[in-house]
Amino acid sequence: MKLLKLYAYDRTKIIYADRFDTIDLLLLNRKRKISHQEVDTIIHRLLKVDREAVNVNVGYKKQIMEAGLRPKEDYKDIIAIEYKVPKE
DSSP states (O other), X not given: OOEEEEEEETTEEEEEEEOSSEEEEEEEESSXXXXXXXXXXXXIIIIOSXXXXXXXXXXXXXXXXXXXXXXXXXXXXXXXXXXXXXXX
16 A cells, blocks of 8 residues: 545535555545535546546445445445556
8 A cells, every 4th residue: 555545525525545556535525425526526626637547436335335344333325436557
């Protein structure tokens, strides 16, 4: 793990994890669903790329629940974003 940061956008928590070859963002909101526009804004501000350059998993909350993982807090929406850093 190269870098781990925590951000907030409105009421959405953002976990930024830079793992050298990929950058992962985890968006968590306890109050409401995260909108498409909010996801785009977060991608532009933190990663400085378009949505087409990243892999957005809007069904991440369902996946972790089916795997038997329970978050410590109750979240209305959890979205995972993966960006593969291009090699120079």
